[in-house]
Amino acid sequence: AIGATWQNNDQSVTFNGAYYEPKDIEEYDPAISARANEEIAQCLAGILQCEISGKPFRILPRELEYYIRHKIQIPRRHADQRHLDRLAKLNQMRLYHRQCMCEESEHGHPGRCKNEFETTYSPERPEKVYCEGCYQKEMI
Numbered sequence: 388a389i390g391a392t393w394q395n396n397d398q399s400v401t402f403n404g405a406y407y408e409p410k411d412i413e414e415y416d417p418a419i420s421a422r423a424n425e426e427i428a429q430c431l432a433g434i435l436q437c438e439i440s441g442k443p444f445r446i447l448p449r450e451l452e453y454y455i456r457h458k459i460q461i462p463r464r465h466a467d468q469r470h471l472d473r474l475a476k477l478n479q480m481r482l483y484h485r486q487c488m489c490e491e492s493e494h495g496h497p498g499r500c501k502n503e504f505e506t507t508y509s510p511e512r513p514e515k516v517y518c519e520g521c522y523q524k525e526m527i
Contacts, residue, residue: 402443407433409446409461416455427451430461437465478507485510489521 410426417423430451434443442465446454454461462469485508487500494500502518517525 400443402434402436404434406436406443409435409463412454412458412460415451415461435461435463437468438463439468440465442467479509480507481509482507483509485516487518487521488515489517489525491521491525494521494524 407430409430413419414426415423415430420426430446431448434445436443444465446461451461453459464472482505485504485506487502487504489496489500490498492498500518500521502520504518506516508514508516
């Protein structure tokens with residue numbers, strides 16, 4: 388034991404001021420908007436509020452530069468929430484026993500392929516799941 392103790396107090400950051408509401412990304416582009424430099428300064432000085440968790444966050448200068456250059460809207464979600472959103476889109480950490488869904492007779496089997504395998508794609512998902520052999524014949 389290193390002498391550390393459990394703490395139940397809330398360590399999250401709070402902000403009680405006015406939040407900055409991001410504008411359309413074109414408002415920050417000097418080639419399009421005459422007020423772009425003002426808008427950039429306000430955005431970088433402002434605090435944004437996550438639309439899901441309510442957590443305050445800021446936009447960094449290089450981050451804003453990237454959004455402007457690539458015409459990407461300024462995020463309205465905290466980086467932690469965006470990470471959770473990405474994780475939710477991943478396949479579950481579970482394997483399902485499936486049969487190949489290939490029905491192409493040119494792949495060396497009459498009718499539906501009989502190969503069975505384990506995959507992270509659940510049977511309820513809409514995607515067609517192929518065995519390795521049928522996938523390679525389809526793609527190559």
